[in-house]
Amino acid sequence: MSNDGILLTDDINKKIIYVQYYKNGYTEADYNLKILHKGRTKDTVNFANVTLGTPDKKGKINVTSIPTVINKSAAVYNNLLFIHSALLADNENRDFFNQSSVIDVYDLKKHKYRFSFYISDFKNQKIKEFKVVGNKMVVLFENNCVIYSLNSKYLDY
Numbered sequence: 001m002s003n004d005g006i007l008l009t010d011d012i013n014k015k016i017i018y019v020q021y022y023k024n025g026y027t028e029a030d031y032n033l034k035i036l037h038k039g040r041t042k043d044t045v046n047f048a049n050v051t052l053g054t055p056d057k058k059g060k061i062n063v064t065s066i067p068t069v070i071n072k073s074a075a076v077y078n079n080l081l082f083i084h085s086a087l088l089a090d091n092e093n094r095d096f097f098n099q100s101s102v103i104d105v106y107d108l109k110k111h112k113y114r115f116s117f118y119i120s121d122f123k124n125q126k127i128k129e130f131k132v133v134g135n136k137m138v139v140l141f142e143n144n145c146v147i148y149s150l151n152s153k154y155l156d157y
Helices: 094-098
Strands: 005-010 015-020 025-030 035-040 063-065 071-077 080-085 100-107 112-120 129-133 136-140 145-149
Touching (some): 015 071, 071 129, 080 129
Antiparallel strands (some): 005 015, 015 025, 071 080, 080 100, 100 112, 129 136, 136 145
């Protein structure tokens, strides 16, 4: 359970990207599944917070708490990794955070965090998932799909 996550492909650069739901990790591999890089997001959760119960008579152990989701969804396009972060940062306004979704962007060539931006809730709906193609971001909300234009000067394709 602590290794659940999102599997993505960057067809331009022939990479597979795996982003973990419950901790600040992602892994890059080539199409032969050779690990190219293991990275960390800017969030500070290094381990999934999972609580286990005591073993029953048969030795079975149950999970007693569901871990906190750190990375809700993600997309990759041409060596840029976009992660929908679930955590409020220390320097963020709680009200603004509650009315929008934070997207953190990582450069997979340089293995570093680039920047973050916000997507406002649409008709009181949060982002469910999204894809990035070129300078377009297609966002699926609960009952709506919205296409946003991304500023190309920040993308460095």
